[in-house]
Amino acid sequence: MKIFFDSILNVSVPDPDDARRRRLLNILMLGNVIAALFGLLAIIIANLVAQKFSESDAQVLLGGIVIITLGIMGIYQINRRVSGRWAALLYLLLLTLIFTFTDSPAQLSNGRSLFLYTLPIAISSLILLPEASFLFATIGGGIVAGLALSINQPVNFFSIIGFFMLALVSWLSARSLETALKDLRAINANLDQEVLDRTRALTASLERERIEAGRNQAILNSIADGVIVFDKNWNAILANPAVKGMLSMPLELIVNKNFRDLIEHPRLASQSRSLLYAMIEHDTQPVGFRIIWGEKTLSVSAAQVYNTRGENIGTVTVFRDFTREAEVEKLKSTFVAIVSHELRTPLNAVLGYAEMFKEAVYGPMNDKQVNMADRIMKNTQRLLGLINDLLDQAQMEAGKLTIHNAPLRPAELLDTLHGLMDKTASDKRLRLTSEIDDELPETLLGDSARLQQILVNLVTNAIKFTDQGEVRVRFLRTDDTKWGIGVEDTGQGIPEADLPYIFDTFRQVEGATTRVHGGFGLGLAIVKQLVNLMSGDIKVASQLNTGTTFTITLPLVIP
């Protein structure tokens, strides 16, 4: 029904105002036709019942109805096909014309039908133009005045003024209606644009997110490290495929499960289990540690994830397969142990036999033979020293070299040093002197073997690079918390440009010096690493042809 009426009444034109006016006109005309049909029915019924109308009257009435109906049909066609404005104008003129013939001139100009002319005024502002109300006020006023004059009656100026007042009100209301509608349409249009823009932005952002997520997933899938993302309750929310191979279990047994379930897995070594529990139970996580999972050694590192408000929302845990590295390390330390034993033992034998020659155990030796035995011993000792350095270096690189602090007497360190080095110094006609600060406690905590190694290393170096004068070893109390070792020589010194590199592994100042003095330049690198392991610091000061001073500062702990 609605569709039927809409199809009759609506006129499809692009301008919504025009469409609205044309539809309004059609509604009015439809109303008129219906009213005319009712009128026709009334006339027929009245005639049948009371013979009220004369035949001529009925003819006039019927004629009027036919004219109105035909006129309206014509105007309807114009309204639909040609122009809403013209149709409205014609309709209003038709309406005005019909009104002029519906009553006597007296009633029309100054009586009961005077109001009829207000209708075109009000309607015109709605269906033609807001300003058109004035046109029809003028037409209505003109007709009323004309009719009055035609029957010699005074013109009803008040009603004409009333027409114009009505025209004014109609104009204003129609105009504000149109303005309001325009505004509304503008708002609607804006709203539509806004919705469109928002939809586009949302689509774009969803697309971006999809691409981003795809890229992240691709990165996650392609990295060799196992990555598990946990929420703040340690439920696994994401795991990449590498995890599967690393833990030798399907991802379904990992994702959406709590990490504690995984930690209880029998494949995990018990010590590793406590490490992982420590990781999840402490807010601060260790930088990285290793766990044993079945046959595999995995390194674990964890980073907490925070949202923009700084709240902890979970943890990203990265597992790296360290099995091979762990095997290599184990091999390396085994190698070091074997080398340590297997190289030192035969060298010890060489040394012992050379000593036996020198000591003439199997009969007297001449000077040349003794001298040769001496040379065998010296070279063997050099080789032993070198092996020790290499082993220390290897152990340090493997992180195996540790410091064992125990109470020690600094004076004993110096006694041992003299026992070991006095002869080397006197062989070069150098003095080896030592002194201890009175402020230094008689006993303090330290690793005597490693301190001895440091002293021997520095003093050997000092003797090696000094041709005349002395080598001084001093133990000092730096302050309440520190003590120091100074080794000072009167040797050739180190060029300033080389000072920054002297603690580097396998480095000796100038290539040629290696050949003169021997050694691979590991000594100072080992000394520095040992000092660092003791939480200490080593500095060097040197002046060419005047001497060099090494100063070690160590934490002072009194047992």
Added chain:
Amino acid sequence: MSELALIIEDDEDLANIFAEAMRGVGYEVEHIADGKLAQERLKNGNIPFIILLDMHLPHVSGGDLLAEIKHNKNYSTTTLVITTADARMGDLYRDQADFVLVKPISFVQLRDLTSRLKPR
């Protein structure tokens, strides 16, 4: 009568050098190169005046032999000298032996030490 020195050392050359050093200062030297054999020897036979014990031995380790010697009252007067190539290990046993010598062990050093220990 010369004192008995028992050298438990798997390296023939070192054992030879140690033996020469100690013979030179008047010890009667007995050498065992295997941990298992040393274990048997410690249970029977003469109580040596001094034992030179290497920590790195085949079959039975020097540590095990050390524990057995410490528990055996017969060895309460025996001087125990531990020899090892590992300075760390040497530190560990310092309290349990009379002397700890870290390899390389000098012929002269051993000769002088054992000479000093010998009763006059």
